[in-house]
Amino acid sequence: MTNSLRIGEARRRKRRMGIVFFVFSLAILLLFTPGTRADDVTTFTFVTARGMEIPIADLIFPTLVGLYLMAGLAALAGIWQFAKGFEHPNAVLGVVAGFFVLAFLTWAARGRSMNMTGMLSSSLLRAVPIALAALSGIMCERSGVVNIGIEGMMLMGAFCAALFGSLGGSVWIGLLAAMLGGGLMAGLLAVLAIRYKVDQIVAGTAINILATGLTSYLSTRYLQVNPALNRPPTFSPIAIPGVASIPIIGPVLFTHTLPVYLTLILVAGIFIMLFYTRWGLRSRAVGEHPRAADTLGVNVFKVRYVNVLLGGLVAGLGGAYLVLASVARFDQLMTAGKGFIGLAAMIFGKWNPIGALGASLIFGFADALQTRLAILAVPIPSQFLLMAPYLVTIIVLAGVVGQSRAPAADGRPYEKE
Amino acid sequence: MNKEAHETDARASTEVPSDHDDAASDRNTGTEPTPRALTVHEPKPGCRSRLRTLLVPLLAIVTALIIGALVIVFTDTSVYAAFEEGFLQGIVQALVVIIRAYSAFYVGAFGDPGQILGALLSGDTTRIIRAVYPLTETLRTATPYIFAGLAVAVGFQGGLFNIGAEGQYFIAGLTTVFVGYALTGLPALIHLPLALLAGIVGGALWAAIPGYLKGKTGAHEVINTIMLNYIAFRFAEYMLDVGGPMARGDGRPVSPEIQPSAYLPRLFPGQIQVRLNAGFLLALLVAWGVWWLLFKTTIGYEIRTVGHNPRAAKYAGINVARNYVITMAISGGLAGLAASTDILGVLRFMPNAFHSGYGFDAIALALLGKSHPLGVVLASLLFGALRAGARNMQGIARVPIDITSILQGLIIVFIAAPEIIRLIYRVRQLPKGEEIDLTHGWG
Structure with missing residues (x-):
């Protein structure tokens, strides 16, 4: 040109x-x-x-x-x-x-009147699981492993959170179990994608189907028969002293449960790790040009294993959030596509944790808006309001943001020469 | 995509987007090899290696069933109770549970062999049809799977990842049911094709949007098809909601019944419970048509070339942007047919807010079938049998129907990673085939 x-x-x-x-x-x-x-x-x-x-x-x-x-x-x-x-x-x-x-x-x-603080606060709460899904995707894909199994990992996390949280009677046990559950599914993805060089989209799809089947099967067999197994404790909100009393910002940002703070810390942490640490540089190198990274002595397989497993832990946390920080029970298919919306947020946010958080907040805001408007009796069918964020995403992606570029080696198995 | 996985059933079923497609497809379909085919250096497979190519998929299914059996046993309280009485009782009870579950599964998918034999011997048509009823359910369940799987497969061939089969299904459902109930007084010969066409057009137009956007602006089709799924779902909900434009008007969130002239004819009209309809035959026909389109026409060649390497295709003078639209439109039209056959052949109206789940399964089907129409048909038959069998297993042996998803997931894992199967059963590896690559991540 x-x-x-x-x-x-x-x-x-x-x-x-x-x-x-x-x-x-x-x-x-x-x-x-x-x-x-x-x-x-x-x-x-x-x-x-x-x-x-x-x-x-x-x-x-x-x-x-x-x-x-x-x-x-x-x-x-x-x-x-x-x-x-x-x-x-x-x-x-x-x-x-x-x-x-x-x-x-x-x-x-x-x-009428509308409570803006409540609205923004609930946007954040609804954005958290989406952001965690997006972070999980970023962890994996920055090192060149496509992860469309996030949905399955979250589902497994949610199931483990409910079951082990109920069994142990502790949110911490639930949280740990959820992360391990997500990690287990991620381990399967890692072995299939890295060790057996299975097409990563196949592997992710298999994980989604497998996790859907396992959690639904086990919940029918156990949780539905014995409700005591599906009654986990929940995190209670913690107001962070000092900052929580700042008008508007305090209640919106600093009066939440621990997983919410953890998510925000993770966004910042993964951003810094990805762009300012040796681990991040190696991950990105492996995701962009594994052969070059290998030549320079980076263990491509190890980096990918570590990142995929970490991604699984994050996705598991997302599942735990759905159970331990909101509804306090596991329902079949309760992730309801959040893993996929997280993927969209990841692409929207250009594989950058901060961008992904921003995209998640847009989705969360739209979700929160829709429930408020139902109360306000706005003369628009609620279905059209529910469509709006998705429509906006399409328009924004098409018209203005332009191309969002994936890591160059995303989805390609690495074979040592 | 894994080369061994390709090798295992390539000769039996699959086709891959490669430079040797034409030659390879000739070989696969048993037509006379063209001169180009001779340039591909591959020994003609003998009978034994033909058998061997089927070995790994079969072992994959068997292994999945074994693991499924373990899941059933380990989650059955009666087995634990029997083990408390004694080890032997426990083993016996475990076997009883497995046999009860899987025989129910088999009967649900293929019918009771004893009954079928008896019916065949009696020569009574009604009895025969009743006996093979489960098999007809398997085929009926497989019908939308074939269309949806083909939809995703065409996308893969053209280098596009269509996660939007679900949304295309909803939109096509709306268009097809509208033509089905709103037009009256037409002869079936006109009405039925019109209703089918409405589904194709609805799905094709909906899917063409992400294709157009990708070609025009580079916006990723994965994100756009996901977004369009939600939009389609909400739109269908709005249209069919109580009081909505397409609701029946009797307080139920469903569309009106379609006219009988738009019914897809049932294959055994005498037997009211047999819901197998002409949609299945249409699915087979369309699968052949897709094969022909992909491997025998210029459009198909262009689609596959773009799928293989869009940059090279561009320099070869192919309009890549236009190709994305065409590929997605074909893909969406196929997904639309899944809805059309469901509605015109089975449901005869459109319910609101039902989760078809085809979008997800379709990806698995296209992958299992290696994006080749014949492979997709076989995979769909397998999934149809799994689902029909599991329904019966839930009814009779009280095993939750979700066991199907576990089995499906395991089968995909084992077929995609045949090394695992080879490791377990010590099957020797076949000579290496061509490296193929169906999906390229987000690229």
């Missing part, structure tokens, strides 16, 4: 982004203002739960003013994009999309 062509492409891209911003602005005006009366008022409250009240005044404003403000800000971004262009248009896109969501919430809560 010649230089001038590339500049032309960049200019087109810049203009396209500007148009997208205007579309958002217009959408706010066309979708939300017609149904809003001039005297409608929106109330956002910031109520915190469970005796940790931090007094914050409710945000009360005329709905139309809020809508015009959001539409205006989006339009301003569009004008700026056309005139000068943003340096990080993708980030601005996120902000503009945020305006749209805020406008939607303003509209949905007109004449």
Whole structure:
């Protein structure tokens, strides 16, 4: 491609982004203002739960003013994009999309009130299992092993958490068992993919099917017959002293159960490990060019085994979260596709832990939004709201984010010469 | 993909995307070898090695059944109780449990041999049909599996990983059932093909979206098909929900019944409980059609070339982006037929929020069948038998139906990693075949 062509492409891209911003602005005006009366008022409250009240005044404003403000800000971004262009248009896109969501919430809560703290907090809670699934995928795939068995690993983790948590009467035993359960499935993936060089997607599929079968079979045989085996204890929320009393941020981020904190720490930890440690460099080298890594004395097989097993432990943690930090019981197929959404979050986040967390939060937010809106009696069939995050993901991936590139050796078995 | 796995049943069934496809497929299907075939240096397989190629898959199934038996025994309380009485009683009870379970399984999948023999000897058609009823259930269960497996297989051949068979199934279900109930007064000769076509078009259009997006923007089809699955599921839920546009209107979240003129004819109309229908024959026909398309036409050649190496295909003058759309549309159309045959042949309406599970099983089927139509058909028959057998096993021997998934998972593991089987049974390795690679990760 010649230089001038590339500049032309960049200019087109810049203009396209500007148009997208205007579309958002217009959408706010066309979708939300017609149904809003001039005297409608929106109330956002910031109520915190469970005796940790931090007094914050409710945000009360005329709905139309809020809508015009959001539409205006989006339009301003569009004008700026056309005139000068943003340096990080993708980030601005996120902000503009945020305006749209805020406008939607303003509209949905007109004449009523919406608890923003509760909403954000529940978004995080719903994002955690997705983020853990994505992290598990990142661990494996950065070293070149495709892991579509995350769903199965999580399911096994959830089952072990319920069974051993109930047997031992301790969340810690449940947590440990869940991680080992996930690790066991990951071990199978590792042996099949690395030792036997089975096609990794085949191996992952086999693990999903096997885990589905085993957990459903065993739960029919034992957990359903003997409910005492399916009554694990749960983690109770811990408010982190000091930071928990910061308005809004405190209740949203720092009043959760241990697995939630663990997830956030894992995101940061895996990010640092991946990009700033020798282990990370080796993993990425093995994922991009195993032969070169091998030549330099890195044990490709060992790196892959370790990473896949670690990924299994993380996925098991995701399963444990579903049981020990939320519903306190195992149900058949309870992961309900979270492993696959985690994979989507991983690709969305470009195989980067922070990006994956961001993508997970979007999915979590949409999930939380949908339950709130059902309460607010918004005149849109709930199914369409439930579709929205998936639709947005498709649009964002297609239009703006562009290609998300997998590690070069992802999915390819390594054979020593 | 593992080369030994390929070798084991390549001659019997499979085809792989490779440079020698045309030649290889000629050899596989028993047609006269073209001159190109002679350039492939492979000895003509003798009878013994033909048998040997079937040995590993058979041993894989047997091993899975043995492990399944162990799972059944180890989770049976009556066995533990018998072992407390004495070692011998325990062993006997374990054997009793296994035999009871697997005979129920066999009868559920293939029918009771005694009954079949008796019926055959009596010569009474009704009795024969009743006796082979379980077999017809196996074939009926295999029908949507064949379509869904073919869908994923075509995707693999074209270098696309279609996880979206489930979503395509839902959309095709909606279009097919709509044509099925909304059009009235048409002769069956027009109505039935129209309804089938509606399913194909629905699935094809839905699947073409990720194909288009991949070609146009490079957005990954895996993530897009997953997203479209959820969208399709919610859309179907909306359409069929009580009060929804396609709901029956009697307070049940199901579509209206389709017109009799859109019914896929049952193969034994005299026997009301036999639900095996023309959909199965259609599945076999379509499987042949897919084989023909993939290996005998220019479109198929282009699909496989893109699947093998999109960059090379591009330099060879193939429109890769257009090919992605075509491949996905074919794939989606096939997944759509799974829904059409289910609805027109068996259900005759569309229920809401049912989880077909085909999307998942379809991946396994395509992989087991090595993305070759004949392989997919065989794998589907196996899965159909497993599911039909397990239903009976649950009913009679009280073994949870989920044992099927355990068996399926194990069979996939053993067929994909034949070294494990060779290690257990000390089977010698066959001469090495060509390295093949069906899926390329996310690439």
